Amino acid sequence: MRHLPITLAAIFIFSLVSCDQVEDFFAPVDPLIDEEVVESQDFNLTTPFYEMQVAIDSRVNAGDQRVLDLLDNRAEQFLNCQFGDSDIGFEDFMLDDGTVVPPLSELRVYVVPNRFECEAVGRDVCGGIYFSGIDAIVVSEGGFEGCGEFSVWKHELGHRYGMEADHSNQSDFEACTNTDGCDPGDIFD
């Protein structure tokens, strides 16, 4: 009987580990979203400030207006933080390497409820993704314990404004795209 406390502790610890695994296992992952899927959406909404073109999947919980405001607000925060000027979202903006990023009004944003299968560098499940060829971002509402809603939005904007797809220069963007309480490796494409 003197091993009972140890046995109970072991069972307790084991149950914590399994619980995490179970949660991860049951977190929904939607089917592949590629450029073609994005192109087939109806971008019939517009954000009030930057006039980004938005399509929101009907399964997204947050109301449309809340999503549109959130996309605008966080884009403004990101541009202010990264470049010290949120007005560049209204203009053609040249990156250090000479790439010209068009105004945010030309960006299309597809908002989905869950993580999804993707074809990204080093990942096959994404919480968000930026398609540079068609200037479109897919961003998921949730699906990550403790990460908050739409936590990958600023990260995907970072990709539009110069973060490499393989994240080789991610450190230049971390201060302005980080989301508290999340393990970046877990959620970013």
Ligand SMILES: [Zn+2]
């Ligand atoms: Zn990324």
